Amino acid sequence: MFQNLSERLQSIFADLTGRGRLSEADVDTAMREIRLALLEADVNFKVVKSFVERVRQRTVGAEVSKSLTPGQTVVRIVLEELTSLLGETESRLILTSRIPGIVMLVGLQGSGKTTAAAKLANHLRKQGKRPILIACDIYRPAAIDQLESLGRELDIPVFRGEGTDVEAIAKAGVKEAIASMRDLAIVDTAGRLHVDEKMMDEAARVKAALKPDQVLMVVDAMTGQDAVTAAAAFSERVDFDGVIMSKLDGDARGGAALSIREVTGKPIVFAGVGERLDALEPFHPDRMAKRILGMGDVVTLIEKATEAADADLTEEMEERLRKAEFTFDDFLLQLTHLKKMGGIGDMLKMLPGAGHFKDLDAAEIDERQLDRVAAIIRSMTAEERANPKLLNGSRRERIARGAGVTVFDVNQLVKQFNQARKLMKQLQSGGPGKKKRGGFGMPGGMRLPS
Amino acid sequence: MATPWYRRISEGLAKSRGRLEGQLNVLVGRGPDLDVAFWEDLEDVLVGADIGVAAVTDIVERLRDTASRKALPDAESVIEHLAEEIASEFPTDVSDPLAVSPVVILVVGVNGTGKTTTIGKLAKEAVDAGRSVLLGSADTFRAAAIEQLDIIAERASVPVISRERGADPAAVTFDTVVAANERRPDLTLIDTAGRLHTSADLMKELQKVQRVAKRETLAPVMTLLVMDATTGQNGLAQARKFDAALKLDGIVLTKLDGTAKGGIAVAIVRELGLPVVRVGIGEGIDDLKPFVAEEFARALIGRG
Ligand SMILES: Nc1nc2c(ncn2[C@@H]2O[C@H](COP(=O)(O)OP(=O)(O)OP(=O)(O)O)[C@@H](O)[C@H]2O)c(=O)[nH]1
Ligand SMILES: Nc1nc2c(ncn2[C@@H]2O[C@H](COP(=O)(O)OP(=O)(O)OP(=O)(O)O)[C@@H](O)[C@H]2O)c(=O)[nH]1
Ligand SMILES: [Mg+2]
Ligand SMILES: [Mg+2]
Numbered sequence: 001m002f003q004n005l006s007e008r009l010q011s012i013f014a015d016l017t018g019r020g021r022l023s024e025a026d027v028d029t030a031m032r033e034i035r036l037a038l039l040e041a042d043v044n045f046k047v048v049k050s051f052v053e054r055v056r057q058r059t060v061g062a063e064v065s066k067s068l069t070p071g072q073t074v075v076r077i078v079l080e081e082l083t084s085l086l087g088e089t090e091s092r093l094i095l096t097s098r099i100p101g102i103v104m105l106v107g108l109q110g111s112g113k114t115t116a117a118a119k120l121a122n123h124l125r126k127q128g129k130r131p132i133l134i135a136c137d138i139y140r141p142a143a144i145d146q147l148e149s150l151g152r153e154l155d156i157p158v159f160r161g162e163g164t165d166v167e168a169i170a171k172a173g174v175k176e177a178i179a180s181m182r183d184l185a186i187v188d189t190a191g192r193l194h195v196d197e198k199m200m201d202e203a204a205r206v207k208a209a210l211k212p213d214q215v216l217m218v219v220d221a222m223t224g225q226d227a228v229t230a231a232a233a234f235s236e237r238v239d240f241d242g243v244i245m246s247k248l249d250g251d252a253r254g255g256a257a258l259s260i261r262e263v264t265g266k267p268i269v270f271a272g273v274g275e276r277l278d279a280l281e282p283f284h285p286d287r288m289a290k291r292i293l294g295m296g297d298v299v300t301l302i303e304k305a306t307e308a309a310d311a312d313l314t315e316e317m318e319e320r321l322r323k324a325e326f327t328f329d330d331f332l333l334q335l336t337h338l339k340k341m342g343g344i345g346d347m348l349k350m351l352p353g354a355g356h357f358k359d360l361d362a363a364e365i366d367e368r369q370l371d372r373v374a375a376i377i378r379s380m381t382a383e384e385r386a387n388p389k390l391l392n393g394s395r396r397e398r399i400a401r402g403a404g405v406t407v408f409d410v411n412q413l414v415k416q417f418n419q420a421r422k423l424m425k426q427l428q429s430g431g432p433g434k435k436k437r438g439g440f441g442m443p444g445g446m447r448l449p450s
Numbered sequence: 451m452a453t454p455w456y457r458r459i460s461e462g463l464a465k466s467r468g469r470l471e472g473q474l475n476v477l478v479g480r481g482p483d484l485d486v487a488f489w490e491d492l493e494d495v496l497v498g499a500d501i502g503v504a505a506v507t508d509i510v511e512r513l514r515d516t517a518s519r520k521a522l523p524d525a526e527s528v529i530e531h532l533a534e535e536i537a538s539e540f541p542t543d544v545s546d547p548l549a550v551s552p553v554v555i556l557v558v559g560v561n562g563t564g565k566t567t568t569i570g571k572l573a574k575e576a577v578d579a580g581r582s583v584l585l586g587s588a589d590t591f592r593a594a595a596i597e598q599l600d601i602i603a604e605r606a607s608v609p610v611i612s613r614e615r616g617a618d619p620a621a622v623t624f625d626t627v628v629a630a631n632e633r634r635p636d637l638t639l640i641d642t643a644g645r646l647h648t649s650a651d652l653m654k655e656l657q658k659v660q661r662v663a664k665r666e667t668l669a670p671v672m673t674l675l676v677m678d679a680t681t682g683q684n685g686l687a688q689a690r691k692f693d694a695a696l697k698l699d700g701i702v703l704t705k706l707d708g709t710a711k712g713g714i715a716v717a718i719v720r721e722l723g724l725p726v727v728r729v730g731i732g733e734g735i736d737d738l739k740p741f742v743a744e745e746f747a748r749a750l751i752g753r754g
Contacts, residue, residue, distance in 0.1 A: 042500075046494075112562060145593075146592075148594075193708045220562065222685070224714065225500050255682070
């Protein structure tokens with residue numbers, strides 16, 4: 001439907017070749033696009049407003065860095081703001097040393113609480129805990145059966161209480177945890193609407209009775225604008241500690257994560273990424289930021305280009321790069337940066353339109369291979385490095401011996417090197433002929449045929 | 451369950467109404483000037499109801515047009531018109547797939563939207579209307595899905611066909627439809643496992659279920675997508691994918707008893723023309739209502 005934000009911003013700024021500061025008019029146009037992208041991702045419109053205002057303030061007058069286009073610069077600012085809003089670092093589940101530790105799950109109907117309870121038990125057991133699941137949903141048909149069934153699957157005990165006093169059931173569950181020497185109790189509760197006074201009161205009472213180490217709200221990644229209303233109400237009534245965002249295995253952009261974070265200040269601690277009981281991951285704010293912006297790995301590319309920008313290239317080297325005359329020496333120099341940035345294959349794959357390059361797989365280089373490549377190049381003579389055409393069979397044999405690899409490896413590298421050269425040529429002629437910065441595998445200002 | 455549906459919906463609405471009306475009243479209170487800020491705020495209200503930017507931009511543009519053409523005097527009359535505009539997005543000439551007899555209804559949707567609960571409600575509605583019902587338990591995947599439907603079937607006093615967990619959902623569908631051919635219920639409802647529209651394998655599985663149902667029955671097979679009213683813009687992707695795979699006959703919009711307005715249904719009907727056939731307004735077996743476009747549109751803008 002919509003192009004991704006990165007592409008849209010690129011095209012807005014396509015005519016802007018000059019480096020310098022972004023003008024207010026440029027920024028206005030960019031902010032409109034950002035607003036759209038965020039709304040499209042289900043970030044609440046009020047949250048969007050304050051967010052865009054913050055980004056605008058940072059962007060007006062922002063210096064466009066050497067290695068990035070103006071569009072990329074704006075994307076970077078947006079991304080930084082978004083990531084810091086979502087939480088600078090990965091949040092972790094904090095349990096006190098009390099035994100048993102108690103985690104209570106709350107949330108709207110069908111958000112994924114019961115599944116998350118089982119996933120969490122499974123996850124924490126892997127970290128050495130001995131969990132028990134406590135079934136406190138006495139309302140939904142077969143809710144307890146569901147939890148029991150999941151517990152059986154995991155071979156983790158499930159406590160099912162008697163009667164209709166949820167508070168009493170929860171307390172009995174914790175007693176059972178102690179009696180059966182369990183050091184972690186995970187409490188599944190019924191789904192409830194934030195406007196349901198009686199049910200919200202029940203949740204608050206269970207919390208007061210158990211004093212859990214952590215109360216987590218489970219939120220469906222597909223939730224729309226109303227996420228703020230629900231989260232604010234749950235925050236007020238049960239004052240949860242963190243969020244599990246479920247169903248992130250789909251294609252929902254998950255803007256609710258941002259809304260909830262902004263409105264409640266609570267961190268998102270886990271991501272549910274499937275129905276299976278091992279489909280629980282720590283939440284990565286940076287990845288989520290990209291996802292919300294709908295730009296996937298293009299952003300990673302920009303980040304990497306940014307990182308690499310400090311590694312200044314010499315003018316001559318740039319010149320050689322442009323003419324696709326770069327040598328094994330240049331290649332070696334770039335390996336250092338490449339190691340920081342991941343393999344060339346990965347880099348290329350991140351680019352929109354990368355499918356055009358048939359030899360992409362052959363160009364894939366993994367981390368350990370980079371060391372080997374470095375060893376091969378170091379075994380070449382200065383002449384050979386400058387002029388790869390010299391590399392005949394016997395030279396290759398010698399190099400292989402010197403580097404402790406097979407001739408096949410050397411051949412492989414030479415082939416990749418030639419491909420990379422060819423690729424550079426294609427890349428360089430792909431754009432509108434503007435000056436490119438950034439070296440091999442550092443497509444800072446690189447444009448691809450689309 | 452104890453509270454009748456109209457109490458529930460009006461309680462739910464009262465709360466959301468306060469909020470939205472507040473927003474709209476600010477608009478109205480600004481007096482007769484329909485300035486740029488008015489239209490922008492109006493857009494916000496609609497975006498806040500999950501209608502989606504694209505549809506909202508379009509609707510507001512049309513409304514501005516109407517406002518100047520008809521020389522609408524003030525914000526109040528613009529907002530009155532807005533409800534009509536939104537309501538008119540929904541098709542008026544749709545026949546109720548649930549009123550056909552006999553009919554086999556396949557209930558599909560992403561995880562946790564309320565499929566199984568809705569089946570109970572639809573069964574109860576039919577039974578109350580004196581029709582006979584048969585259920586098929588083709589969610590053989592989720593833990594205790596079969597048990598859940600069993601309990602629901604008992605509450606609605608209708609029979610249910612099932613197999614063990616892990617069985618092929620197409621096989622359960624086959625059993626159900628064959629049983630329906632014998633017993634000739636007016637309404638056969640088949641529950642399916644929740645699945646994300648992005649899972650190609652699971653969508654294929656669903657196509658197979660639908661194929662088997664269509665092949666084995668003489669009755670028409672209709673497919674309903676159950677959508678949670680709290681769903682944001684992803685709802686459009688869901689509807690697109692499910693419709694592309696199964697050719698949907700309609701939508702059931704659940705959980706309208708909360709504060710979410712279900713505005714994504716507007717985006718969906720605009721693009722796919724799919725009618726909303728029922729709305730869910732609670733967890734109880736009676737918490738189901740026919741969809742009335744005007745009512746929905748008014749609730750959407752806080753004028754319910
Ligand atoms: N695809 C996917 N499905 C999930 C995920 N988490 C839960 N589900 C599914 O979502 C549906 C609802 O999950 P439950 O765990 O029953 O949700 P709940 O919040 O306990 O529901 P109630 O108790 O009725 O409020 C089930 O079909 C789950 O399999 C997830 O991360 N990804
Ligand atoms: N408030 C409210 N809750 C609802 C409504 N419809 C369903 N629910 C609740 O939503 C939760 C999920 O309902 P289910 O019927 O199990 O959903 P499902 O789509 O069958 O779920 P899966 O089979 O796991 O994909 C349950 O807690 C239901 O009670 C509704 O209209 N309003
Ligand atoms: Mg549950
Ligand atoms: Mg179900």
